[in-house]
Amino acid sequence: MLRHILLVATMATTGTAGAWTTTLDRAPVDTTIAVASEFATRPPAAWQADDPADSLYRAGREQLNRGDYRRATRTFERIVDRYPKSTYAGDALYWQAYSLYRIGERSELREAVRLLDRQRTEYPRAATRGDADALGVRVKGALARGGDPGAAEDIAKRGRTTADQPCPRGDNDDERAEALNALMQMNAENAMPILKAVLAKRDACSAALREKAVFLVSQKRTSETEDLLLGVVRDDPNQEVRKKAVFWLGQVNTDRAAQALVQMLESSTTSSELREQAIFALMQQRSERGQAAVRRIAEDNGAPSELREKAVFWLGQQRSPANAQYLRGLFDRLANAPAGSNGETIRQKILFSLSQMRGEGNDQWLMQVAADPKHSVETRKQAIFSAGQAGVSTADLIALYGKVNEREIKEQLIWVLSEKRDEAAFTRLMQIAKSDPDRELRKKAIFWLGQSNDPRVKDFLLEIINGPR
Amino acid sequence: MGRPRLAAPLKSASCSPAPRVRDGIAPRATQRVADAASRTSTSEPRDLPALPDSTVQTFYRTAALQTLAQAEALLTTYRHAENVRDPQAMQQAARWARDVLSSTRLLLDSPAGRDPQMRTLFSDLELILAQIVQLSGMPLQARERELIDHAMRDRDLLPRIRSAVPAGLATS
Numbered sequence A: 001m002l003r004h005i006l007l008v009a010t011m012a013t014t015g016t017a018g019a020w021t022t023t024l025d026r027a028p029v030d031t032t033i034a035v036a037s038e039f040a041t042r043p044p045a046a047w048q049a050d051d052p053a054d055s056l057y058r059a060g061r062e063q064l065n066r067g068d069y070r071r072a073t074r075t076f077e078r079i080v081d082r083y084p085k086s087t088y089a090g091d092a093l094y095w096q097a098y099s100l101y102r103i104g105e106r107s108e109l110r111e112a113v114r115l116l117d118r119q120r121t122e123y124p125r126a127a128t129r130g131d132a133d134a135l136g137v138r139v140k141g142a143l144a145r146g147g148d149p150g151a152a153e154d155i156a157k158r159g160r161t162t163a164d165q166p167c168p169r170g171d172n173d174d175e176r177a178e179a180l181n182a183l184m185q186m187n188a189e190n191a192m193p194i195l196k197a198v199l200a201k202r203d204a205c206s207a208a209l210r211e212k213a214v215f216l217v218s219q220k221r222t223s224e225t226e227d228l229l230l231g232v233v234r235d236d237p238n239q240e241v242r243k244k245a246v247f248w249l250g251q252v253n254t255d256r257a258a259q260a261l262v263q264m265l266e267s268s269t270t271s272s273e274l275r276e277q278a279i280f281a282l283m284q285q286r287s288e289r290g291q292a293a294v295r296r297i298a299e300d301n302g303a304p305s306e307l308r309e310k311a312v313f314w315l316g317q318q319r320s321p322a323n324a325q326y327l328r329g330l331f332d333r334l335a336n337a338p339a340g341s342n343g344e345t346i347r348q349k350i351l352f353s354l355s356q357m358r359g360e361g362n363d364q365w366l367m368q369v370a371a372d373p374k375h376s377v378e379t380r381k382q383a384i385f386s387a388g389q390a391g392v393s394t395a396d397l398i399a400l401y402g403k404v405n406e407r408e409i410k411e412q413l414i415w416v417l418s419e420k421r422d423e424a425a426f427t428r429l430m431q432i433a434k435s436d437p438d439r440e441l442r443k444k445a446i447f448w449l450g451q452s453n454d455p456r457v458k459d460f461l462l463e464i465i466n467g468p469r
Numbered sequence B: 001m002g003r004p005r006l007a008a009p010l011k012s013a014s015c016s017p018a019p020r021v022r023d024g025i026a027p028r029a030t031q032r033v034a035d036a037a038s039r040t041s042t043s044e045p046r047d048l049p050a051l052p053d054s055t056v057q058t059f060y061r062t063a064a065l066q067t068l069a070q071a072e073a074l075l076t077t078y079r080h081a082e083n084v085r086d087p088q089a090m091q092q093a094a095r096w097a098r099d100v101l102s103s104t105r106l107l108l109d110s111p112a113g114r115d116p117q118m119r120t121l122f123s124d125l126e127l128i129l130a131q132i133v134q135l136s137g138m139p140l141q142a143r144e145r146e147l148i149d150h151a152m153r154d155r156d157l158l159p160r161i162r163s164a165v166p167a168g169l170a171t172s
Helices: A002-014 A017-025 A031-041 A054-066 A069-082 A089-103 A106-122 A129-145 A149-162 A172-186 A188-199 A204-218 A223-235 A239-249 A255-266 A272-285 A288-299 A305-317 A321-333 A342-356 A362-371 A377-390 A394-403 A407-420 A423-435 A439-450 A455-466 B027-038 B053-083 B087-109 B116-132 B139-154 B157-164
Strands: none
Touching (some): A054 A069, A054 B116, A054 B139, A069 A089, A089 A106, A089 A129, A129 A149, A129 A172, A129 B087, A149 A172, A149 A188, A172 A188, A172 A204, A172 B087, A188 A204, A188 A223, A204 A223, A204 A239, A223 A239, A223 A255, A239 A255, A239 A272, A239 B053, A255 A272, A272 A288, A288 A305, A288 A321, A305 A321, A305 A342, A321 A342, A321 A362, A342 A362, A362 A377, A362 A394, A394 A407, A394 A423, A407 A439, A423 A439, A423 A455, B053 B139, B053 B157, B087 B116, B116 B157
């Protein structure tokens, strides 16, 4: 039976037939882990319409989902009191404890711990049993933070053993992550050596736990954090764990961290994902050195297009006259890029990026690009859209409509004007709809006016449909 | 523009020892990072230079949005699995939910949870995920799923997550 349960447990967590047998052969004899796996993977109880507790259980779950936690607590309690042999009784204890955890007062949290202990001893086969352990650690963590010495001691013990445990099975990983979190919130100093030990692990099965450990480490802001994150970036075999470390390294605004990020960004053999993450991190550090490295990538014809686009995007996210000037300059330098080339794509990204950086005269600069026939129609259309996003005035858009001749450009202006939704824009659109010599543009103006709820526009459209009175 | 969808991060839980590979970092780049890492100055931890509050908020908000993007993809997958009555997909969604639930709980206790709006959203998400992780895909669980669906609808969970996660998050 145990072998069967372990097989099901392993199937559920690996998803490959080959792995089931391999892991089954290596199944540990530790009965604690085996039992945990059993509960973690056993299907929850089906709804038993003939069970006397059925309607109460449903009512309790509905109350829980409505956020009526006190009432839900009482309902689940009634199930266990009145129908202790019901198939719902074990799970009712879990949901009662969960409702109490949601209430969050100290006495309720203590009661939740008691209920989860009771479930463990009296209903060890309850479907919610595996999750009960993670919930239990979470509840004890809340109690410990509130000054409960017993809960604090338990969390400290669990924390100490977390790093030494073998590969997790079933829900055991959640419980370990909860224990680390609780310890971190309770006493960060004590948590750091344990997190360090977790981050020193290299097995594939602890990768998820290491990701969580990186997040927890990042919450403490000392040089130890810097050392640990750099160590993960350097040594961890898992790309996702390294990515998380690079992300949080951005919060470490030291020369050493910046240097590591710059080197990673500039290494063409580093994966694009890590380099993109390095761009984000460097831009958050706001150091001159980091910004210069990101600019170099934006200009690097040899760098992957997506990486360059990310560099342009993040430069635009940091509003400053220097960044605005730089991006405009780069736009000009890429002017000779052939249509459809990498450079043309970067130029369009620059337009978008500048539209995100409000102010700095970007709206007027974008309108100049839109008006300039030396640029491709696509680029000019993008410039009009970006100018609209940057908050260019309706008057400027109307003025440009009168100056340009290309139908595509005019169509774009009609659309962006309709997005302004102010009186001047609607008035001009109605003029275009009525009297523009180009029938296609009249149609386009009518279409976009039709998307508006403005009463004046409705009257106007009715007039077009019915003819002048 | 279509909303980006993130790939389901169904993690392999294989417990076979992983080879010590450095996928993605080439030896030379690794060495450079190693050089930087090795220049540890003192044995006693010192405080890192302070960051502006806005920068700290950016980090936690970004981390929160990444988890919400995962949650959105997960809940969409869950609803699809439920519609097509696919027990295997339901099991996968439950396993995935376990990972997102764990991240959600960590975020609730982190500085990300100090933003009242985010906290409410994560709290509602936690309640739903705590129920989804219990699903096994058994056909008899239809009523269980019905309760979860009602809760999701009553709390407007997916629309709220969608409005919190800006389109293009995955690409930006």
